[in-house]
Each structure stands twice: as C-alpha cells, then as structure tokens.
Amino acid sequence: MNVVSDSLKSGSALADDYINRYARVQDLYGADFRDEEAWTRRAEWLDASEETRIDRKALAACLRQYNKKHNDHQEVHKSLDLLERAGTLAVVGGQQSGLFTGSLLVVYKALTIVLAAREAAERLQRPVVPVFWIAGEDHDWDEVNHTHVMTPELQIAKIKMDAAPGPRGPVSQIRVTGEQWKRSLDHLANLLPDSVNKPAIMDLLHQTAESSGNLSDAFAKLLGRLFGEWGLILLDSADPELRRLEIPVFERIIRHNDELGDTYQAAAANITGKGYPLQADVTADCANLFYVYEGNRLLLHKHNGTFADRKGIVSFTKEQLELELANHPERFSNNVLTRPLMQESLLPVLCTVLGQGEISYWAITKGAFSELGLQMPILLPRMSFTFISGSVRKYMDHFGLTFQDVQHRFAEARERWLNAQADLHIEPRFEEARAAFEKLYDPLIQELGTIQSGLLPLGEKNKDKILEQIAYLERKTKQALEKRHEAALRQWDSIAASLFPSGKPQERVYNVFYYINRYGFGWIQDLMDSCTRYAAEHQIIEM
Template sequence: MNVVTDSLKSGSALADDYINHYARVQDLYGADFREDAAWSGRAEWLDASEETRIDRKALVACLRRYNNKHNDHQEVHNSLDLLEQAGTLAVVGGQQSGLFTGSLLVVYKALTIVLAAKEAAERLKRPVVPVFWIAGEDHDWDEVNHTYVMTPELQVAKIKMDAAPGPRGPVSQIEVSNERWKRSLDHLASLLPDSVNKPEIMDLLHQTAEASGNLSDAFAKLLGRLFGESGLILLDSADPALRRLEIPVFERMVKQNDELGETYQTAADRITGLGYPLQAEVAADGANLFYIYEGNRLLLYKHDDVFADRKGIVSFTKEQLETELANHPERFSNNVLTRPLMQDSLLPVLCTVLGQGEISYWAITKDAFAVLGLQMPILLPRMSFTLVSGTVRKQMNQFGLTFQDVQHRFGEARQSWLNAQAHLHIEPRFEETRAAFERLYDPLIGELGTIQSGLLPLGEKNKSKILEQIAYLERKTKEALEKRHEAALRQWDHIAVSLFPNGKPQERVYNIFYYINRYGFGWLQDVIGSCTRYTAEHQIIEM
C-alpha cells in the first residue's frame, strides 16, 4: 500500500478557503486548526467551563447503555471510563445513519475522529477520546436509504431500501421490517462479485439486520464492527435517554431563541456579504428547533412569541413550549444550526471533525455559541481519500494519465487518445470540412437570393440539412472507431467509474463493503496504520 497526496476538487468555496486560505475567513470561525496555540487554548477553556456542561457521570451512564447494546468492545469501555473522568476531552464528528454505513466518506470521518483523538492526546499529554455522533434525529429518509457499488459491468449500481408508508419522523424511529432488510441484502449480494470475503460480509450484514429494528441501530452495529477496537464511542442523537439529559439545554434554546436567531441572521449576512453562498437555510422567523407530532418531525417558527410549524399543525406559547419540554423531551429535536450547540453542551469537545459542507454552515453558528455561554470548538476538516487498485494504476500508466487528468480532463484525454489510434484527428478534420463547406456555400446562397427571394430560405434550409449530415457522419465515424478499440476504451471506462463514479469523488458514492469484498476487513486497519499523522490534504491510496 502506497499513499501519496494530490488535490481533490472542492465542493465549497468557503470550506476551501477555511482549509487553504484561513486568513480570508478567520472572522467567521473560532481558531485555526493548524496552530498549536488553538489546541492548548481550547483545552484550557474546556477545563475552566466544566460546570457549564451536562454532568459527565450521567452522560457516560447513558452512553454506556447505548454502546453496550451496539458497540460492546473493551476498548470502547476504556474510552467511556476515561470520558467519565474530569479532564478528559473528546474529538467528535457525526453523520446520518446510512444504509450499510452509506458512502466511504462516513468511514473516513470515523477514521479521522479516531486518528485525531490519538494525535491530540499525544499533543496535549492528556486523555482524548473519539466520539461519533449518529444523527438519528434527522428525518430525511431519502438521504440515508441507499448506497452504491460498482458492478463487474462497470455500472454504478444503487441499493435502495424503501420505507413503509407512514409519518416521516426521525430515522431512528422509522421501523424497518425483516422483508425490507432481506430485499436490500439480496440486492447487495447479487451485485457483489464472488470472493473469499463475501460470505463473511453477508453473514455480518444479515446478523446486523436481524438485531436491528431501524437503520440507526444497524449503522451503529456496523461502525462498532469497524471501529470498536479503536475505542470509538457511539452516540445516537435520537436516544430518548440522552434527550432527557438535554432538557436544560433545550430550555436555554427556547428562552434565548430570539438572541440565537439574531446571531444566525447576522452571520448569514456576513457570509453572503463576503460572496459565499449559504449552506443552510436561515429563516428570519426560524426557531431552529423541531417538534415531533404524531410521528412527523415539524420545524418550528416563531411569531409574536408563538412557536408553530408552517402549516399550523402545532402551536405553543413560549411558556407552553417549556412545559411540553419538561413533560415530553423526546418530542424535541435540534436542527442543523442548534445541533453544534447541543454537542458542545453535552461533551468536552476539543475539536469537531467536519466535511466541507459542514464547515460552511458551521460559520453561521460562531456567535450563537456565546449566547449559551459556549465557544466554538476547533473545526477539523475530515480526511479525504481515493482508493486506486493496482489494475487501475496500471491502466492509468498505460494511457499516461495522472489523477488530475482523470479529475479535470478525462473526456478530452479519452477522445484525444482515440483519435490518435486512427491516425486521424476526427474532430479537427470534420470542423475543417464544415468551415470549408460554409465558406463555399454562403456566397452561393446570397447570389441565389438575388435571383428570387424565395431561394434564400430554401438555401439556408438546404445548408442546415447538409451540416446535419456531416455531423451524422462524424458521430458514425467516432462510433466505428470506438467499436474498433472497444477493449481499450473499456479500460478507460474502468478508470473513470473507479475514481469518479457519476462524475463525483469516489468517497461520496461507493460503499465500504465493495472494497472489503475485494481486500478483506484488514485493509481498513492498514489504512489507519498508513496514516501516521492527520492531514487535511487529499490522499491517494494505491492498493
């Protein structure tokens, strides 16, 4: 396994500047993750603010019950024992609970959390534990109900789990029947090529499905299988026991809702004023809290001290909302802008591991932390990888392709290679032919128009048909050339679908079990072992 760094195209201008040009955006964030002083300063602040967070022992008792059920590893218990002690810090990151863990970036985020916690402990000479925040309270089923693998036919195949009809509440509360699990598992099994690892994979996934009533439970069990031995603590944001601990935090969010809303609005104006698009909606009347009613997760807005959803299904005065919170905390849920505040109110967050989209919308929350007596933690960009098999590397070398060629110039490089095989520059030759034809034909049309005006549109129509025929011949020539070099072009397709499936970075599409099927469970530990230090640079792993 060889690891090299190379750039990956950014999906967010704001996040790209945060990572590569921090001075441009430093006013939008708390501290620069590259500065040692930021880490020591954050640790000192966490020590001084210990009493402002939820009681450690109560939190750890809740997390221990959850991890006993889904992530029962001795190393996890060791992490929980440390977290219970004053002075222990945490590296935290989270993701929605995707089908079979979702795309590779979820695994890479967990890997980053583990590695960053280990490195921070060495840097600060004190305990730092890794925590993965499962966003089970999110209700967008269509974002989590699918994943992708590559088929032997070089197709990007989607495995999807349909939900039963009913309300769209938190994903952790949407039951998944045995029949739906079976359909998804059978589909995955039909797509994965046979290998020595496939029986173990399918056995693991079947056992996980049998023990899981919803996607979040299965997600937790699989993350535990992959990272439990690294001491990764799991937390489900929809855990009812955790929600009861969060009552005081929600109370502050309700009481100081106007102040929080003002900070979000001001930050949004500052971000757009700098020319960056917003990555999260900031409604002027938004309460930035959800209420779960009859299974549906409703976003609340406020008008004249009344909290209600857009359709008016539920409506509360501030006092009624506070009473409802005291009696039914399980009915409350954070939105994308209050989740960071809840995370910091529960855990001693040294740093939070974020993807680029998250880095962008966290800029909206900077001043909101202060409203609740908090400070924005260090934002650590998730580590990013592209896996390159030996076969793909050999094919790239054969065609003289670099990673940047595949990322930015693949179509042009492919056509250029194809043209060279015929010793005929197809596109330039046909372009020359079109130009020569128009150069000769246009004057003729003009002259015909002097004879009779009706001949002018007839000539233009005739010209258009001839150009269509030239274009048709060009297409047929390219098709014939592709047919002649079908085997080589399949290698080109293999490169593209391996590294940038559907034109997207590999890590945003494929599922980890596609790679485990090929390389075994041990390759992930090899990746962890090869990453001796954290880096924000994109890394190419040559398998």
C-alpha cells in the same frame, strides 16, 4: 499501500478558504486548526468550563447503555471510563445513519475521529476519546436509504430501501421490516462480485439486520464492527435516555431563542457580505428546533410570542413549550444550527470533525456559542481519500494520465487519445470538410437568391441538411473507431468509474463493503496503518 497527497476539487468556497486561507475567514470561526497553541488554549478553556456541560457520570452511564447494545467492545468501555473522569477531552464528529453505513466518507470521518483523538492525546499528554455522533434525529429518509457499488460492467448500481408509508419522523424511529432488509440485502448480494470475503460480509449484514429495527441501530452495529476495537464511542442523537439529559440545554435554547436567532441573522449577513453562499437556511422567525407530533418531525417558527409549525398543527407559548419539554423531552430535537450547541453542552469537545458543507454552515453558529456562554470548538476537516487499484494505476500510466487529468480533463483526454489512434484525424478533417463546403456553398446560395427570393431559404435549408449528413458521417466514423478500440476504451471507463463515478469523488458514492469485498476486513486496518497522522490534504491510496 502507497500514500501520496494531491488536491481534490472543493465543494465549498468558504470551507476551502477555512482550510487553505484561514486569514480570510478567521472572524467566522473560533481558531485555526493548524495553530498548535489553539489546541492548548481550547483544552484550558474546557477545564475551566466544566460546569457548563451535562454531568459526566450521567452522560457516561447513558452512553454505556447505548454502546452495550450496539458497540460492545472492551476498548469502547475503556473510552467510556476515561470520559467519565474530569479532564478527559473528546474528538467528536457525526453523520446520518446511511444504509450499510452509506458512502465511504462516513468511514473516513470515523477514521479521522480516531486518528485525531490519538494524536491530540499525544500532543496534550492527557486522555482524549473519540466519539461518533449518529444523527438519528434527522428525518430526511431519502438521504439515508441508499448506497452504491460498482458492478463488473462498470455501472454505478444503487441499492435503495423504500420506506413503508407513515409519518415523516426521525430516522431512528422509522421501523424497518424484515422484508425491507431482505430486499436490500438480496440486491447487494447480487451486485457484489463473488470473492473470498463476500460470505463473511453477507453474514455480518444479515446478523445486523436481524437485530436492528431501524437504520440507526444497524448503522451503529456496523460502525462498531469496523471501529469499536479503536475505542470509538457511539452516540445516537435520538436516544430517549440521552434526550432526558438534554432538558436543561433545550431550556436554555428556548429561553434565549430570540437572541440566538439574532446571532444567526448577523452571521448570515456577514457570510453573504463576504461573497459566500449560505449552506443552511436562516430565517428571522425560525426557532431552530423540531417538535415530533404524531410521528412527524415539525420545524418550529416564532410568531407573536408563540412557537408553531408552518401549517399550524402545533402551537405553544414559551411557557407551554418549556412544560412540554419537561414532560416529553423525547419530542424535541435540534436542527443544524442548534445541534452544535447541544454537542458542546454534552461533551468536552476538543475539536469536531466536519466535512466541507458542515464547516460552511458552522460559520453561522459562532455568535450562538457565545450567547449561551460556550465557545466554538476547533473545526477539523475530515480526512479525504481516493483509492486507486493496481489495475487502474496501470491503465492511467499506460495512457499518461495523472489524478488531476482524471479529475479535471478526462473527457478531453479520452477524445484526444481516441483521435490519435486513427491515421485520419477525424475531427480536424471533418471540420475542414465543413469549412470547405460552406466556403463554396454560401456564395452560391446568395447568387440563387438574386434569381428568385424563394431560392434563398431553400438553399439554407438544403445547406443545413448537408451539414447534418456530414455530422452523421462523423458520428458513425467515431463509433467505428470506438468499436475498433473497444478494449482500450473500457480501460478508460474503468478509470472514470473507479475514481470519479458520475463525475463525483469516489468517497461520496461507493460503499465501504464494495472495498471490503475486494480487500478484506483488514483493509481499514491497513488504511489506519498507512495514515498514522492526521492530514488535511486529500490522500491518494495506491493499492
């Protein structure tokens, strides 16, 4: 592998400024991740604030139970032993539990967590463990029920698992049947090209499906298979055992709910006042908590001293809500604005690994940390990669294309190349023909209008028909040229489909098993070996 740095178009102006122009947004965040002293200060604060978090031994026991089922690796148990000891810190990041792990960015987030924990341990000379937070409490099935691979025909194929009819509850509580798994696995098997790695991939996925009753369990098992050997601890936010430990944190969120809401409102006004769009909904009456009722995850709002969902299905006073929490903690879950507070209250978070959208909405939470006596951790941007195969690199070199050309100017470059293949310069010549025709025809139409007024609109209509025929001939000429250069244009298509499928970064579309099918399970190890240090800049990996 050859690794070079290059820029990738940003999906968030606020996150882009956080990463590249921190001084502009420093009042929205806790610390600059590039400031070496910030890491030491954060570690010292964690040491001094141990009592603000859930008991380590209880947390470690809960996570041992979960990882024993889904991520039973010796290195993971070593990480858990370390986490149990006072003074051990954690690098934390998470994602929703996508089908077959979802898109590549999930794998890159796990990789970043592992590398960042290793590097922080070296920098601070103390134990730092990697933790992946599976957002199993989220209920948006349509966000997690699919993934994509590229077919030999250069098509972007979607593998989707349809949900059985039922409540709109947390993904970790939505049962997946054997028939659902079979349809998705059969679809993937049909799409993946035959390779020496394919049988092992399909065996792994079938074994995972057979032992998983929902997407979150399967996600955990696959992530454990890919990263367990590096000691990556897994945590499912919907784990009932974990929820019991979280009761004191939910109590604080409920009791300080009005004050937390005020901090969110103030932060939102500050962010929009700087000209940035909000990446999460902030409304004055939102309690920023969910309650699961008859399988449905309902967002609670506040009105006249009560907590209720918008439809009025459930309604509680503050005292009733606290009692319900004590009796049924599994019915409660966080939204995007209270989840950072829960994470901070559970784990000694040295830094949290975030994508750009997450960096943007975390800016809303800074004041909320202070309200609960906590502190915003260091926000570390997720590492980002684009893989370029040897054949695609050859095509790019042949056509004189850079990564930035493909990212920003691909359609224009392709059109320019195609026109250059013909002795007849198609677009300029047809433009000349149109201009010459209009120059001769427009005065004629005007003269005809002096003979009879009805001839003027007739002439205009006739002119439009002739221009349509010229455009038709231009299209047919381009099609003929494309037919003549079909093989070369397929190479252009291969470049686009490989690097920016449907105009999106590769890492946001394709599934990791598409690449493992091509390069083997050692592909992730090779990536780890090639990127031994954390880098905020986008990395181009040339195979």
